[in-house]
Amino acid sequence: MILGIxxxxxxxxxxxxxxxxxxxxxxxxxxxxxxxxGAILFVIYGVMLAISWPIIITNGFILMANIYYLTIKRNKx
Numbered sequence: 001m002i003l004g005i006x007x008x009x010x011x012x013x014x015x016x017x018x019x020x021x022x023x024x025x026x027x028x029x030x031x032x033x034x035x036x037x038g039a040i041l042f043v044i045y046g047v048m049l050a051i052s053w054p055i056i057i058t059n060g061f062i063l064m065a066n067i068y069y070l071t072i073k074r075n076k077x
Contacts, residue, residue, distance in 0.1 A: 008048040015041035029074075032066040039063040 002010060018038030025031040039059040046055030 008045065011041055011048060012045045015039075015045055029070060032070050036063055036066040036070075039066065 001007070015038050018034055018041060022031050022034035022038060025034060039062045042059035043056050043063070046052040046059065049055070
């Protein structure tokens with residue numbers, strides 16, 4: 001516990017902050033990178049919540065979409 005808040009909650013808060021910050025980015029690549037960090041943190045958060053599949057699946061999909069657009073799609077343009 002840090003400041004009376006469980007580590008699991010801190011991971012969730014950090015993930016939320018990363019996602020909020022990502023949507024403030026003007027550059028789409030920067031948005032996708034920061035959004036991916038948030039998605040990874042949310043997957044970790046989902047695992048820490050004794051496997052919350054809706055959180056893990058949704059953010060896993062978001063992460064895969066970001067990776068696709070940052071790597072494969074970028075090379076096709």
